[in-house]
Amino acid sequence: MRYIGSLDQGTTSTRFIIFDEVGAIVSQHQLEHRQILPRAGWVEHDASEIWHATQEVIRVALERANISGADLAAVGITNQRETTLAWDRESGMPLHNAIVWQDTRTQAFLDGLTPQAHNSIRYKTGLTIAPYFSGSKINWLLTNCPEVEQAVKSGRALVGTMDSWIAWKLTGGHNGGLHITDVTNASRTLLMDLETLQWDEELLAIFGIPISILPTIKSSSEIYGHTDAAGPFGAEVALAGILGDQQSAMVGQLCLEPGDSKTTYGTGNFTLQNTGEQIVRSSHGLLTTVCYKFGDQPARYAIEGSVAVTGSAIQWLRDQLGIISHASEVEALAESVSDNGGVYFVPAFSGLFAPHWRSDARGAIVGLTRAATKAHLARAALEAICYQTRDVLDAMAQETGLQLTQMRVDGGITANSLCMQLQANIMGIDIIRPVISETTALGAAYAAGLAVGYWSGTDELRGQWQIAKRWQAEPDHPLRGAGYQNWQKALTRTLDWV
Numbered sequence: 016m017r018y019i020g021s022l023d024q025g026t027t028s029t030r031f032i033i034f035d036e037v038g039a040i041v042s043q044h045q046l047e048h049r050q051i052l053p054r055a056g057w058v059e060h061d062a063s064e065i066w067h068a069t070q071e072v073i074r075v076a077l078e079r080a081n082i083s084g085a086d087l088a089a090v091g092i093t094n095q096r097e098t099t100l101a102w103d104r105e106s107g108m109p110l111h112n113a114i115v116w117q118d119t120r121t122q123a124f125l126d127g128l129t130p131q132a133h134n135s136i137r138y139k140t141g142l143t144i145a146p147y148f149s150g151s152k153i154n155w156l157l158t159n160c161p162e163v164e165q166a167v168k169s170g171r172a173l174v175g176t177m178d179s180w181i182a183w184k185l186t187g188g189h190n191g192g193l194h195i196t197d198v199t200n201a202s203r204t205l206l207m208d209l210e211t212l213q214w215d216e217e218l219l220a221i222f223g224i225p226i227s228i229l230p231t232i233k234s235s236s237e238i239y240g241h242t243d244a245a246g247p248f249g250a251e252v253a254l255a256g257i258l259g260d261q262q263s264a265m266v267g268q269l270c271l272e273p274g275d276s277k278t279t280y281g282t283g284n285f286t287l288q289n290t291g292e293q294i295v296r297s298s299h300g301l302l303t304t305v306c307y308k309f310g311d312q313p314a315r316y317a318i319e320g321s322v323a324v325t326g327s328a329i330q331w332l333r334d335q336l337g338i339i340s341h342a343s344e345v346e347a348l349a350e351s352v353s354d355n356g357g358v359y360f361v362p363a364f365s366g367l368f369a370p371h372w373r374s375d376a377r378g379a380i381v382g383l384t385r386a387a388t389k390a391h392l393a394r395a396a397l398e399a400i401c402y403q404t405r406d407v408l409d410a411m412a413q414e415t416g417l418q419l420t421q422m423r424v425d426g427g428i429t430a431n432s433l434c435m436q437l438q439a440n441i442m443g444i445d446i447i448r449p450v451i452s453e454t455t456a457l458g459a460a461y462a463a464g465l466a467v468g469y470w471s472g473t474d475e476l477r478g479q480w481q482i483a484k485r486w487q488a489e490p491d492h493p494l495r496g497a498g499y500q501n502w503q504k505a506l507t508r509t510l511d512w513v
């Protein structure tokens with residue numbers, strides 16, 4: 016029996032998961048890495064540390080499964096998106112710490128671009144102009160690090176996102192490693208045209224980036240090459256899938272038809288909706304992105320909306336207010352009252368993301384009475400997670416004209432059944448959680464397995480799909496009508512505040 020391996024290189028940790036034919040987890044290992052914070056607004060990772068962790072998690076997961084690299088039919092990579100680094104193709108070493116997606120050091124550079132540049136970037140890439148994406152990070156590396164400048168001049172510099180770094184290292188590094196990325200990761204750089212799926216000359220010029228240092232853009236599912244037998248697999252295994260983390264979760268959730276949508280509930284929320292072969296350009300504050308591209312088939316696109324504060328509002332109840340001591344306690348506390356008692360909580364701690372994009376908004380708790388308790392506040396916090404998610408989904412429906420009938424979910428908060436029931440009632444649709452909650456790693460495994468014929472096609476994968484839990488919307492629930500109206504009133508208070 017052979018297996019599929021999936022390397023999930025995330026923001027806080029790196030994991031390797033081994034899946035079997037039915038998509039079940041055989042073994043896994045995970046290692047955290049340091050968050051390097053040199054100054055306010057700067058966030059870096061040590062790419063060497065991540066490479067060491069990558070080798071270790073692969074070795075240990077193989078050991079735990081009692082198999083060798085040769086037992087893997089293929090491996091896939093999924094990764095934290097946008098995080099960017101430069102390395103030396105001869106020494107195989109990073110030339111600077113990786114600049115993480117959260118890093119805002121390049122805001123001033125972006126502010127200095129012309130309105131015409133902004134328009135081109137927006138139209139061609141489907142993204143907003145933000146330091147979050149890779150383009151301005153690469154510009155920073157090229158203009159602020161003498162080592163990188165020097166390496167570019169002498170033709171030794173390679174630049175890429177985390178997928179590229181890991182793929183290059185796994186396929187041999189300075190002994191002929193492949194310098195590649197996939198369309199989903201490339202679609203987060205501000206440098207790729209969504210239509211051509213290639214690096215765009217005008218965009219490269221705006222950011223001052225020579226194309227020679229960039230990886231080749233590949234599909235998300237094909238045999239790119241093989242791992243170096245001298246590396247952690249100890250064998251030549253087909254490297255056959257690459258997807259950015261949110262897109263990988265879409266594939267792992269089998270959101271493969273137009274209209275299919277998933278939300279990952281973590282510290283913040285990420286919602287993506289498949290728009291098929293259509294590029295939907297947003298006028299409602301959503302991002303347009305590549306969802307996946309399987310081999311020679313046409314690319315599938317998605318629109319994406321993120322909510323900055325969801326799980327972190329629960330952390331705030333725990334750490335700042337001290338009304339719970341563990342995140343999981345919020346459910347029982349909220350359940351101890353039958354409704355929110357008229358209390359609405361808008362956790363706009365650092366502004367609001369989609370669909371509002373107001374960095375100046377600040378949080379509010381409204382509707383307090385003498386009878387309000389911490390339980391009402393806990394309930395209001397859970398409702399806020401769901402109302403914010405509905406705001407994004409409503410914006411998506413306006414954009415695509417597609418009305419959802421159900422939504423697939425994953426992430427830490429989905430353990431909270433009350434929250435998921437509130438979500439169903441607030442949106443008026445069913446909420447579905449799959450058996451395998453590791454959807455991010457599963458997506459890259461699916462992409463790799465499809466490429467090598469380990470699975471016959473997406474129909475076979477659909478046959479494996481199993482629902483762990485479904486929360487049904489109660490018809491005409493008051494939270495959907497009056498509750499949502501009150502939420503919107505509360506929301507205006509946070510926008511009025513500034």
Ligand code: ADP
Pocket residue numbers: 280281282283325326327328329330342343344345346426427428430431434
């Ligand atoms: P991330 O991948 O962003 O680190 P996770 O998927 O691990 O996030 O989810 C962690 C977040 O979920 C934390 O912000 C935590 O406050 C929240 N959380 C965890 N368990 C619960 C729960 N039972 N109810 C509500 N929120 C929860």
